[in-house]
Amino acid sequence: MMTFNQTLTLIKADxxxxxxxxxxxxxxxxxxxxAFKPGMISILCYRLSRYCxxxxxxxxxxxxxxxxxxINTNEISPQTDIGPGLVLSDAGGIGIPNLCRIGTNCxxxxxxxxxxxxxxxxxxxxxxxxxxxxxxxxxxxxxxxxVRLANxxxxxxxxxxxxxxxxxxxxxxxxxxxxxxxxxxxxIRQWNxxxxxxxxxxxL
Amino acid sequence: MKQSISQTISLIKSDFIKxxxxxxxxFNFVQGVxxxxxPAAVGVMLFRLQAFFFQHNLNLFASIIKVxxxxxxxxxxxxxxxIGERFMILHASFITIGPNVTIGTDFMAVHHNGIxxxxxxxxxxxxxxxxxxxxxxxxxxxxxxxxITIGDDVKVSMNASVEADFENGAVLFGVPARNVNQQKSEExxx
Numbered sequence: 372m373m374t375f376n377q378t379l380t381l382i383k384a385d386x387x388x389x390x391x392x393x394x395x396x397x398x399x400x401x402x403x404x405x406a407f408k409p410g411m412i413s414i415l416c417y418r419l420s421r422y423c424x425x426x427x428x429x430x431x432x433x434x435x436x437x438x439x440x441x442i443n444t445n446e447i448s449p450q451t452d453i454g455p456g457l458v459l460s461d462a463g464g465i466g467i468p469n470l471c472r473i474g475t476n477c478x479x480x481x482x483x484x485x486x487x488x489x490x491x492x493x494x495x496x497x498x499x500x501x502x503x504x505x506x507x508x509x510x511x512x513x514x515x516x517x518v519r520l521a522n523x524x525x526x527x528x529x530x531x532x533x534x535x536x537x538x539x540x541x542x543x544x545x546x547x548x549x550x551x552x553x554x555x556x557x558x559i560r561q562w563n564x565x566x567x568x569x570x571x572x573x574x575l
Numbered sequence: 576m577k578q579s580i581s582q583t584i585s586l587i588k589s590d591f592i593k594x595x596x597x598x599x600x601x602f603n604f605v606q607g608v609x610x611x612x613x614p615a616a617v618g619v620m621l622f623r624l625q626a627f628f629f630q631h632n633l634n635l636f637a638s639i640i641k642v643x644x645x646x647x648x649x650x651x652x653x654x655x656x657x658i659g660e661r662f663m664i665l666h667a668s669f670i671t672i673g674p675n676v677t678i679g680t681d682f683m684a685v686h687h688n689g690i691x692x693x694x695x696x697x698x699x700x701x702x703x704x705x706x707x708x709x710x711x712x713x714x715x716x717x718x719x720x721x722x723i724t725i726g727d728d729v730k731v732s733m734n735a736s737v738e739a740d741f742e743n744g745a746v747l748f749g750v751p752a753r754n755v756n757q758q759k760s761e762e763x764x765x
Contacts, residue, residue: 407638409645442646444669462651462671464687480694481671482687507696510671510689511716511734525695528718529736529750542695544736545750554696564694567702 378422384455385414388476392458392565410459413443417453424449453477454504458565470494474504474522478564481510483526503539505556507564523559583627589660590619593681597663614667618650622658629654658682659709676704678711679727685715693721693738708743 386402389411395401405411420435432449439445443463447453450469456476459465464482467473471485485500501519509528519535526532527544536543540556543549563570578586588602591610595602610616621644628636637654645651648667652658656672659680664670666686672678673691690713692704703722710727716734719725726743735752745754 407642409642409651444649460651460671461645462669462689463645463649464669478694480691481689482669507694509694509720509736510718511687511736527695527736527738527750528689528720529716529734546734559696562696567692567694568700 373422373425375422378418381455382415382418385418385457386411388456389458391570392563394566394571408461409443409463410461413439413445413447413459413463413465414457416442417445417447417449420449460510470498470517471500471502473502474506476505477502478507480508480564483508483510483512485514505560505562507562523554523556525554525559577630578627580627583623586660587620587623590623590662591616593661593663597665614648615664618644618648618667618670619662619664621648622650622652625652625654626656626658656704673704675702676707678707679709681710682707683712685713685717687716688713688718690719705737 386405387397389405390397390401406415416435416439420432423432423435436449439447445459445463445465447465447467448469451467451471451473453473454475458478460479460481462481465479466484466486468485498517500514500517503520503522503524505522506520506524508526511529512526514532516533518532521536521539521541523540524536525542527542530544530548531546532543532548536550538553540554540559542551542554544551561569591607592602594610594616595606600606621640625637625640628640641651641654650664650667650670652670652672653674655674656676658678659682661681663683665683668686670684671689671691675692676690690705692702701722705719705721706724707719708725708727708729711725711729713719713731714733714735717731719737721738723738724740725737726741726745728743729741729745729747731737731752732748734750735747736750737747737752739751741747741754744756746756747753748755
């Protein structure tokens, strides 16, 4: 059961991550200002709807999901499990279904969609999409099957993923996605996808 | 150089004229008023106002207009993007244009387009976005990412992902994009 404090911690982690990527100081004023960005509204709605889902508050869960869909056209299922440090682009159009587990510090740049085909039986552990930490999704990417993406996978724009990625720091691209070069995962952890350079910790 | 209010109005007028030409209509006052109720044309108009406020250091107004544009029409264009006159968006749906992007005149985006600096890890770190020439058409779902240069009269097809430099008159298909015009001429030569 997820407590409200845990939800607040997750929201704080998301806001801190976005502020770090935009090279701004992490304080209360900046967090309030950044909350007006459509991408952050979307994350806030998802976290609150997930809290309501855990506490069986079905109406509020639906309400927060609907706000997200109206404002930002993102459709993120409250059943899906997303780690702290999520970054969504402001343009919206991101669809994430309920059979999905996403790691920490993942970035979705514009209308990515994670889709699963129709399942005949009840979903098992094999039917979940597992996405590792520090993954970056370019715009217009699709995931079509229950695949596993390793930590630091970089998905180039307009690719369609149908096979699992096992090596850390791999770049995948194309329709269907082919496995391209591998970068050092330690470098990818320090990469800033919003400003296209290494992360600089803001001076406090 | 800061753009004056009259320059902003003339830019908006040129966008509206391009839209009217596309729809085979002559631009006049009535058409202009009609276009003020058309989401894609209003999205472009809001971007011009956003750029005007940004250049005069009124960042608060610029960001408010950007949020309105994003929420109403899903058009998220960064204030620092430089876009030439006669800019046209066909359908107002999921257009993202990032910072440090330079686009020439007569640019047409369809829908689900993204033009931004590459978000992926590279050894050569560069926050520079794409530089795009004049008379470029970007098809539905087309993406242009990275510090690349694209020439004039280039056509990018649907769901193509452009990640390298291309010269004038290229026709681009695929992920990553290839120049179909060049392939045809090479086949004819052999």
